[in-house]
Amino acid sequence: MGQVVKQAAEVHKIVFACEAGMGSSLIGANQLKRKLKDAGLVVEVIATAVHAIPKDADVVVAHAGLAKRAEEAAPTAVVIPFMNFVNNPVYDELVKKLKAGQPISS
Amino acid sequence: MPPPTPVLSLELIRLGEQASSRDEAIDRVGQMLMDGGYVQPAYVASMKERELTMSTYVGNGVAIPHGTFDDKTLILATGIAVAQFPHGVTWDGSNIAYLVVGIAAIRQEHIGVLANLARVLEDETVAKALWMTTSADFVYQTLGRPWQDET
Numbered sequence: 164m165g166q167v168v169k170q171a172a173e174v175h176k177i178v179f180a181c182e183a184g185m186g187s188s189l190i191g192a193n194q195l196k197r198k199l200k201d202a203g204l205v206v207e208v209i210a211t212a213v214h215a216i217p218k219d220a221d222v223v224v225a226h227a228g229l230a231k232r233a234e235e236a237a238p239t240a241v242v243i244p245f246m247n248f249v250n251n252p253v254y255d256e257l258v259k260k261l262k263a264g265q266p267i268s269s
Numbered sequence: 270m271p272p273p274t275p276v277l278s279l280e281l282i283r284l285g286e287q288a289s290s291r292d293e294a295i296d297r298v299g300q301m302l303m304d305g306g307y308v309q310p311a312y313v314a315s316m317k318e319r320e321l322t323m324s325t326y327v328g329n330g331v332a333i334p335h336g337t338f339d340d341k342t343l344i345l346a347t348g349i350a351v352a353q354f355p356h357g358v359t360w361d362g363s364n365i366a367y368l369v370v371g372i373a374a375i376r377q378e379h380i381g382v383l384a385n386l387a388r389v390l391e392d393e394t395v396a397k398a399l400w401m402t403t404s405a406d407f408v409y410q411t412l413g414r415p416w417q418d419e420t
Binding site: 181182183184185186187189190193194197212214226228247248249250 | 319322323324325326327328333335336337338341364372373374377380383384386387388390391
């Protein structure tokens with residue numbers, strides 16, 4: 164699967180995906196929402212199970228073990244894998260790039 | 270129509286628990302969900318299995334064990350069981366959980382409780398208060414308070 168790149172201005176919907184969509188993704192989505200809000204960015208963030216990622220997702224944040232399934236579910240989205248909820252660097256990197264208008268890639 | 274059983278209630282909060290392993294801690298919250306009529310017994314094994322793919326430790330001494338997607342069929346009603354382990358339970362590697370929040374969710378009825386929990390995770394002082402409190406009502410008020418989506 165080729166690398167997907169999106170311009171910051173193209174990012175309207177961020178999906179936080181976990182296996183069941185029951186717990187982890189909701190916590191992660193909330194953490195990310197808070198950081199986006201603090202940065203004054205208006206981007207929709209939703210939490211779903213990995214098999215239910217909507218086709219119009221621009222960016223998908225998923226645990227590394229689920230990244231391949233996320234890429235298959237949303238081939239046009241930038242999939243950003245993470246390893247750990249604790250001190251997850253992905254949020255700050257993503258917010259920083261969106262704020263600076265830099266391209267987002269997986 | 271209101272759900273037949275509350276997502277969080279004082280009956281689903283236990284303080285001052287002890288467990289010598291993650292599995293034992295999951296047994297505790299799993300049993301609470303079973304006793305409350307929220308899950309079938311096999312759901313507890315699913316919660317343990319889920320930890321093997323990715324730890325549900327989410328920071329500040331909090332873990333949120335829950336089952337896998339395929340085992341959602343074992344959930345009878347959406348519920349959240351909270352068990353406090355003041356001495357901690359080794360969750361994964363160096364992470365120690367003091368508050369174990371067992372989740373069984375059919376849809377998104379529990380999103381308010383998780384949003385409150387997400388806020389707790391950002392504030393070490395509140396998180397530690399939840400690890401140590403002897404008031405179930407404090408836990409209930411902190412996690413069960415009304416909530417509105419911020420976005």
